[in-house]
Each structure stands twice: as structure tokens, then as C-alpha cells.
Amino acid sequence: MRKNLGVLLVGMLVNMGIGLIMPITTLYLHNQLQQKLVIAGNVLLAFSLAMVLGNLLGGWLFDNWRIKQTHYLGGAIVGLNLLLLFLFPLWPWYALFATGYGWGLGILNSAVNGYIALCQKHTPNLFTQEYWLANLGMGLATFLSGVLYAVNIRWVFGVAFLLFLLALIIIKVVFQEIKPAVDQANSKFSWRQFALLPLKFWFICCLLVIIWLGYEQWNSNVSVYMLQKGISVQKYSFLFTISTCEIVLFQPLLGIFFRPTFKNEKWRILLGSGFFAVSYLSLLHATVYPQFVLGITLLSLGDILTLTTTPATLNRFATDQNRATIQALGSTAGSLGRAVGPLFGGALIELSGFDLTFLILFAVHLLMVLLGSFILRTKSDR
Structure with missing residues (x-):
């Protein structure tokens, strides 16, 4: 685990960012912003669908563009929307920024998973280790979410922003641009391959x-x-x-x-x-x-x-x-x-x-x- 500690910490921090915000979304929309539960459900649906699109885009960019820049793009979109949520935690802006947050999170998450997949060739249990730390981070973040929410909703978004900023710093220092194997360097990837x-x-x-x-x-x-x-x-x-x-x-x-x-x-x-x-x-x-x-x-x-x-x-x-x-x-x-x-x-x-x-x-x-x-x-x- 020590050899890949930086990679594992990034996965943990990303999951902590999710665990801070998602548990309080329905509660905040219903109790503070006076929205119906069905509206809160639709916001979570929009977040999930945006994350789906982000996952697909992030995977494609990672494989066909550049590794670290894909992480930076996802992290920048996440950070921007968290700052906007910190400044304007109001309806209907909350729904718009939460959806943008989901889109950036999908890009960043698929890039992190892609990097782990590359490293996993040399460390067979890497995904298992990452999932363990992710669950630990999720548990800590879910507890912290309730504590911060009781103080002020802006604290939730501010701490989440700091977690993603730390993740990007680790990516900058630890992650590398990994080139494909020589025998595959000229093989062009196509979506038709999935058939x-x-x-x-x-x-x-x-x-x-x-x-x-x-x-x-x-x-x-x-x-x-x-x-x-x-x-x-x-x-x-x-x-x-x-x-x-x-x-x-x-x-x-x-x-x-x-x-x-x-x-x-x-x-x-x-x-x-x-x-x-x-x-x-x-x-x-x-x-x-x-x-x-x-x-x-x-x-x-x-x-x-x-x-x-x-x-x-x-x-x-x-x-x-x-x-x-x-x-x-x-x-x-x-x-x-x-x-x-x-x-x-x-x-x-x-x-x-x-x-x-x-x-x-x-x-x-x-x-x-x-x-x-x-x-x-x-x-x-x-």
C-alpha cells in the first residue's frame, strides 16, 4: 500500500467530497430551501445523470488525451461549482451547481479509476485497497457532514473544496503521464471496439x-x-x-x-x-x-x-x-x-x-x- 499511497489518498479524498455533500442535499433542499421531496429527488437524478456523462467523457479523455490534464479538468469543474455553491447556496442555483458538480466529479472519478487501473497491473490488490480507504473516507465524511451542516451549509462546501484541492495537489506531485506499451502505441482506439x-x-x-x-x-x-x-x-x-x-x-x-x-x-x-x-x-x-x-x-x-x-x-x-x-x-x-x-x-x-x-x-x-x-x-x- 505504501508504494501507491498517493494514488489511494486521492481516491479517498474524492469519496470524502461525495460523502460530505450528498447526505445533506435532500435535507437542505426540503428544510432550508422549502422545496418538495420530489424536487430534491429530481436534483439528485440530475446529479447522477451528469456524473454518468462525466464518467464517459473522463474515460475517453484519459485514454485519448492526457492523463494529468484530464484530472485537472475534472477537478477544476468540481472546484468551480463548489465555490459557487459556497457563495450562492440558494434555489434554483443549487440545482444548477450541484449538476455541474456531478459532471466534474464524473470526469475526475473516471480519471482516478483509470490511473488506478494502469497501476493495478503491477499491484493486483490495488482496487481492493482503494475501495477500503474510500469506504473509510466516506464514513468519516458522512459523520463530518452532519456536524458541519449544523454550523452552516457553507462549511460543508468549503471543506469539500479544500479536500478536492488537496487531491489535485497530490495528483500534481505524484501522478505521472504513463505512455502506452510500444506494441500498442500505434493502435488507434475506437468506440467500435466495445462491440x-x-x-x-x-x-x-x-x-x-x-x-x-x-x-x-x-x-x-x-x-x-x-x-x-x-x-x-x-x-x-x-x-x-x-x-x-x-x-x-x-x-x-x-x-x-x-x-x-x-x-x-x-x-x-x-x-x-x-x-x-x-x-x-x-x-x-x-x-x-x-x-x-x-x-x-x-x-x-x-x-x-x-x-x-x-x-x-x-x-x-x-x-x-x-x-x-x-x-x-x-x-x-x-x-x-x-x-x-x-x-x-x-x-x-x-x-x-x-x-x-x-x-x-x-x-x-x-x-x-x-x-x-x-x-x-x-x-x-x-
Whole structure:
């Protein structure tokens, strides 16, 4: 980890920037700016869609332009919008600047992931280490967000700006312009190459959409479900503290039980998806707090196994000409799931209720596990 500490710190700082702002967005829009919850949901949707576009643009620029300049571009857009949010935290400017923030964040995030993908060739567990630090940073930032918000909303944006500024300084000092291998230097990258990517790659992307679509129910609609059962908002928030602690404590054990091979990564992805499935099944007829603790624990195990593994697995399908774009497609799949998750879940709950919604999520995840056991099969499995 020491050799790549600068790279890992940048990933952590970027995630801390996300963790500072996103948890208080709905609260601030509804309570201080007097906007309806549906308006707050649309702002978050615009943020997620802008991040999708930023991911794709950042991946393309990283692979076809210059590495450090792509980071600077994303960081500059993020910094500008954070300064504008600091100066004008008012409606409707908040929606506009939050969307711009998402766009810059997508560019910066895909560039960071692309750089990690290049370094990961020499450090097989680098993505796992980055995900561990990112979760640690996210947990710290989520706690800090509430503290700063209680003082003044401008403190949230100011501290986030300083975090991204520090990330850019580390990028300036530590990151390098990595040239492609000699035998690939003259090969021109084209988007048509993605039509030639194997079904395994596209299946993992589809699985990420499904996983994040379900994951967002925990971030949105599960809170309503718990309140209906008479469980407080504070206890709902504490679930994510439990989840962060579980991920930070148990994720380092992955390297002990799973060597970094495609076969092991496949089983980690499928086993984790199974835990995601069972987490929704555990919510059926849940009435007491320990049942929700069990559910978030199962979700954390799915997170540890699957979401730490997919970036490294996707990187196996990349060349030095398209590593950032490959990672951007994976990030885009996750962003799409996050974007439509709250709206999809809300509509499904309105039509069929919570229990049937959780049952449907369980069935869809289980179906993806069964499909994945065939699609991700390797020669050594036969």
C-alpha cells in the first residue's frame, strides 16, 4: 500500500467530497430551501445523470488525451461549482451547481479509476485497497457532514473544496503521464471496439446496474419503511455506521481467502450478489431493529465481496489504450442504477407495497446469480 499511497489518498479524498455533500442535499433542499421531496429527488437524478456523462467523457479523455490534464479538468469543474455553491447556496442555483458538480466529479472519478487501473497491473490488490480507504473516507465524511451542516451549509462546501484541492495537489506531485506499451502505441482506439468486448464484460455492467438499483432502496425507501414500523431516523442513520465499520473491519480479510485470479473474482462477484439478494429477503415482514441490522450486515457482505472486485475484473478486459474508458463504463453502470433506483423503487412500492418490492429485488438478484454462473464460467470450471 505504501508504494501507491498517493494514488489511494486521492481516491479517498474524492469519496470524502461525495460523502460530505450528498447526505445533506435532500435535507437542505426540503428544510432550508422549502422545496418538495420530489424536487430534491429530481436534483439528485440530475446529479447522477451528469456524473454518468462525466464518467464517459473522463474515460475517453484519459485514454485519448492526457492523463494529468484530464484530472485537472475534472477537478477544476468540481472546484468551480463548489465555490459557487459556497457563495450562492440558494434555489434554483443549487440545482444548477450541484449538476455541474456531478459532471466534474464524473470526469475526475473516471480519471482516478483509470490511473488506478494502469497501476493495478503491477499491484493486483490495488482496487481492493482503494475501495477500503474510500469506504473509510466516506464514513468519516458522512459523520463530518452532519456536524458541519449544523454550523452552516457553507462549511460543508468549503471543506469539500479544500479536500478536492488537496487531491489535485497530490495528483500534481505524484501522478505521472504513463505512455502506452510500444506494441500498442500505434493502435488507434475506437468506440467500435466495445462491440467486440465479451459477454462477460457486459454481464458485469448489467449486474452493477441491478445491484445499485437495489442498493439505493437502503439509501432512500427503507427509511420510510422503518419509520412506518416505529423505528427512529437516528436508528436508520446508525445502520450505515454499522455498515461502514463492517466493511472497514472485514474487507482486508479478502486477500487471505481469495487470490487475485479471474476464477476467484467470479465467485466473489456471484457470492456477493447472493448476499445482496438475501438482504432484501431479510426485510420481508421486518418489524424490529435487529432484523434491519441483519439486513444491512448481509448488504455489507455483498458490498465487500462484489463491489470491491468488479473494477479489477473489468480491468482484465482492458488494454493500455482503453483502461479508463473500461472503468468509466463500469462507473456509468453503477451511476445509472443509483440514478433510477429511488424513482424505480418508489414507483414499485406505490404499486405493490414494500414486501412485494423486496421480494422482486430478491428474485432479480437471484436470477442474475444463476445467469452469472453460466456466463462467467471459465475453462477451468468445466
